[in-house]
Amino acid sequence: MPHISIRAEPLFRLYGFVVTNTLVTSAIFLLLFFGVAIYYYKQAAQNYGKRSRLFYFIHYVNRTLYNFLSPILGSKMRLVFPFLGALFFFILLQNWFGLLPGVGSIVLHIGEGAQKETVPLLRGNTTDLNTTLALGIFAVMTIQYYGVRFLGSGNYLRKFINIGNPLSFFVGILEIVSEFSKVISFSFRLFGNIFAGEVLLTVIAFLIPIAASFPFLILEIFVGFIQALIFTLLTAVFINSAATETH
């Protein structure tokens, strides 16, 4: 049975820079993701009737997501949707990429002697805390950006720094902590759910070798979808509340 480690396993060093297996996976994934994105962009520039079925499928998913999120954001949606859509597709496809056959099951033997380790060559990118932390920080920064954009910098920053009376000063500090807790909750929820799924699949596959992991695989596809959706929805909800004037 492979050793389960919470941190991503280092594969090799490139001029002192540690290359982990999640980094390799994310590089492969990003190439594919950019390929699909450029394909969609090129198809959108063509005339009607010349577009492919894949284009219409992606377009349909985009439209569904737009209609799904627009009750939350109202007319702010037009500005925010490119970011939210990119976030949704990025997280969703990364979650699903980790479930593909070969990801996690192709192993390498690294090291010599007593330090010999069995390490998977590829590992789903959202099972690395670095990735989800980056996504969380990025989402929270964007929430601040849209807060300033919609309310104006003076109005928005008054939420955090208010020297009117001692109570509102303290509430401002609590607001700052609340923003940081958004980063933590975003990143740990995504990481926890996806990593737990990977561990579950591994354990089930070693308990009962034949067919038992199939329902869990379907569960993981569902969890990956739900987590991507929750991440996007929460970002939308927080952007909306950041753009609303507080009293």
Added chain:
Amino acid sequence: MEGLKYDNRSNKNSPYRIISQSFNLGFYLVAPLIIGVLIGLYLDKIFGKKPSFTLIFILFGTIASFYNLLKIVKEER
């Protein structure tokens, strides 16, 4: 910087808001506490006054957790 003019009509009764908030609730409420504990431990390590800073920041984290709860309740009402 001036704020953008926009039409502030968003539907507060959308069920997805509540679904997403409830998926996040556990992590969102615990996170300030964790931040408080980490800051407290770090300060204790620097100043060598175990466990005074940790206790102060645990208290602070608890208050911040309740503030987050208050914010969610206010928003969803």
